[in-house]
Amino acid sequence: MTPAPPRPPAGPPGPASGPAPAARHPVAVLGTGAYLPDRRVTSEELSRDLGLDPRWIADRTAIAARHVAAPGQAASDLAAHAARRALADAGLTPADIGLIVVGTSTPDELGPATACRVQALLGARRAAAFDVAAACTGFVFGVQAAVGWLATQRGAPPRALVIGVEVYSRFLDPTDRATAALFGDGAAAAVLGPAAPPAGIVSLALGSDGTRADDVLIPAGGSRSPASPATLTARGHTIHMDGRAVRDFITGTFPRLVTAALDDAGVKPADLALVVPHQPNPRLTATLGPAAGLDPAQIAVAGHDVGNIGAASLPYALHHALRTRTPPPDALVLLAGFGAGLTWGHVLLRWPA
Known part of the structure; x- marks a missing residue:
């Protein structure tokens, strides 16, 4: 994938350069919520466990800590907690939801969908439920699915829950x-x-670019390489990642996502009030702006105390940003996802009043 040519740096976000673009889909974010497990593991502690200098992880990634699920706590449990908080933020109940989409690479089981487990935990009896497997882009893919459903559904409550969740600690x-x-x-x-x-x-x-599926994956446990003593010995059920290839993909893809969204809407980088990318690690996230013509102040960075939480990282960063910098009515907010598969996607929103 060839990186897009750098764009000139933007100044601080300012007023829109022209008439605001019209919304093509009458869908808004009504509420957000997040949940982190209680156990917090600092990077200093983890560095020592890996036999490294205590500052090794923090200096390279700017991640100070990450959270680890308790024994017996599955992806659906974390997702249901976050969903309840999002519903409360929106002033809604599970009965008001007609669709549940869960993006995850670490489901409760290979089947059924973790979304069905979440539906049961919430008591959202009127909701259809399914998963999307688009790795760290799972939330953006889930939004696309929800937009299509909202445009065509008949008779169900016209609201959707889109959830990103990972329990990566079981796969490391x-x-x-x-x-x-x-x-x-x-x-x-x-x-x-x-x-x-x-x-x-x-x-x-x-x-998507499926020719690069091997850049980051969990190679064992599926139909190609079912669980066996050999796959367990080879640690095939853990995440395997080509770090350099993934970094090159991210730094090349992010400017293309921003450019595609801006060109489609007919706006400029300075017209974006907030840009929320996937959060691979805070140090990398903070460097993504200049090549896309963005000022660093426009970009939400939220991984310092959570690390990379995959499909949950983008909605977590959005939730975190909204608690500190609520966009004004009609402001443009860009969500930019990228992840294993390889996959990528964007959503550009005009924010509701």
Whole structure:
């Protein structure tokens, strides 16, 4: 994948350069919520466990800590906690939800869908439920699914829960510093529903490159390499990642996502009030702006105390940002996801009043 040419740096976010683009889908974020397990593991502690200098992880990633699920705590448990908080934030109940989409790479089981477990935990009896497996882009893919459903559903409550959740701690090789240093457990959710004009989704696009599926994956446990004594010995049930390839993918893809969204909407980088990317690690996330023509102040960075929580990282960063910098009505907010598969996607929203 060829990186896009750098764009000139933008100044601080300012007023829109022209008329705000019209929303193509009348769908808004009505509420957000997040949940982190109680156990917190600091990077200093983890560095020592890996036989490294206590500052090794923090200096390279800016991750101070990550959270680890308790024994017996599954992805659906974390997801249900985050969903309840998102519903409370939106002023809704489970009975108000017609669809539940869960993005995850670490489901409760290979089947059924973890979303069905979440539906049962919430008591959302009127909701259809399914998973999307798009790794760290899972939340953006889930939003696309929810937008399509909201446009065509009949008779169900016209609101969707889109949840990202990971329990990566069950899928890490504790001796592999490249993955053990980065990944944590957590969940975040958003409630989507009808938007009052002019709010809504201005631009939405997805992409994939399956020829690079081996860049980051969990190789064993599926139909190609079922669980066996050999796969357990080889630690095939843990995350394997080509760190350099993944970094190159991220730094090349992010400017392309931003450019695609801006061009589709006919706006400029300075017109974006907030840009929320996937959070591979805070140090890398903080460097993504200049090549996309963005000022660092426009980008939400939220991984310092959670690490990379996969499909949950983008909605977690959105939830975190909204608690400190709520966009004004009609402001443009860009969500930019990228992850294993390889997959990528963006959602550009006009924020509701």
